[in-house]
Amino acid sequence: MLNPTLCAQRSLTNSWTSLSWQLFGWLTTPALVIPPLVLIIVLPWLFRRLRWRRRISGLGAALLAAYLLALSPIMLKIGSRALITFLPSDAGQPADAIVILGRGKAMRPQRVDVSARLWETRRAPLLFASGWGDAQEIATMLEKKGIPADAIDGEPCSRTTEENARFTAAILQPRNVHHILLVTDPPHMLRSLLTFRSLGFDVTPYTNPLPQGLNARTKAFLVFREYLGIVGYSLQGRFLPREPSAADLNPTAIVPLKETPPDQLVAPAVAG
The missing domain is CATH 1.20.5 (Single alpha-helices involved in coiled-coils or other helix-helix interfaces)
Structure with a gap:
């Protein structure tokens, strides 16, 4: 990693x-x-x-x-359902890698459980964690579940869904990884799938459940934030086909990170 x-x-x-x-x-x-x-x-x-x-x-x-x-509960239900209605179904085909997106500390256990089960059923040989403040922790949690370290990789640099997709493409596509099982929560999946697909990945979505302790208010705004994200990404052309660039992780432009981890930036109800 x-x-x-x-x-x-x-x-x-x-x-x-x-x-x-x-x-x-x-x-x-x-x-x-x-x-x-x-x-x-x-x-x-x-x-x-x-x-x-x-x-x-x-x-x-x-x-x-x-x-x-x-x-209101009815708007939460309608908004949540709309975000997953048009997701493609999982036909059970093997993939080249399982890509796990970081979303903060509260979301990690569900992502790790789902991803570990996919790997154990031999859906893909590689687990790839993406996200600053999440990738290394997810990798450690996967190893604790008995998954060998050589089956786990990732990048701890991305801070947005756009960077999740670009950095993952820059690392995995040169290794001939094109068909991925994408793991994230239901509200986040549609924007993630469209972004990864725009960079040339064949994406099979696999959602993990939201944490049980997440209150209705926070769920509602996770959904609302995704609608804003979808509109913003659409206006920026981030769902249109494009070529990934290896320059996204160019070592010549690198300086250490010193900012607050995303776990400390999220609302308390999300961070757990």
């Missing part, structure tokens, strides 16, 4: 990842969201000369209604 000290520092990506998870943590705390929205509704009416008070108050009311709707 690539040494994490050889991971290139990408300040823009790192800042955006940190900011997005901090925003996620704020949105998953109603006590921090609802009071400001109520103020937006009420305050304009205290200023009678304010020309746009009806519109400002109406905007606040619309945002509050949308927020409460996003938290």
Whole structure:
């Protein structure tokens, strides 16, 4: 596995990842969201000369209604179902590798269990973990399950789904790995599958269950975040066919990483 000290520092990506998870943590705390929205509704009416008070108050009311709707069980069910409806089914065919995406400490046990079972049933000879702050830990957990070290590889550099796909392609495709079993949670799978497919992988999705202790509010915003991610990736053309580049892991552009691991960036309910 690539040494994490050889991971290139990408300040823009790192800042955006940190900011997005901090925003996620704020949105998953109603006590921090609802009071400001109520103020937006009420305050304009205290200023009678304010020309746009009806519109400002109406905007606040619309945002509050949308927020409460996003938290509702029915929207969570509908949103979650839509993200997995169009995923291709698993026909049970062997693959070249099992690729496990990092998603924080709380998600690791389920990913490791699913991936270990796939390897034990000889679905693929190689387990490949991808993700900064996750890859090495996943590899260690797999070894503790009795899987030999020479069947485990990975990259601990990627901080986004886009980098998961690009760095994995840069390492595995030169080794003639093209058909992969992709392991991640259900909300994250559609965006991951489309991104990996755009870089030339033949992808069979294999979802792991979400942690049992994850509350409904956090599940709702994981789903909501994925819809935003799908829209953003679509606008950036990240689902269109493209060629992977080995330059993604060019040792000449490398400096040590010194930032906070992603386990400490996620909302408390996600981090466990």
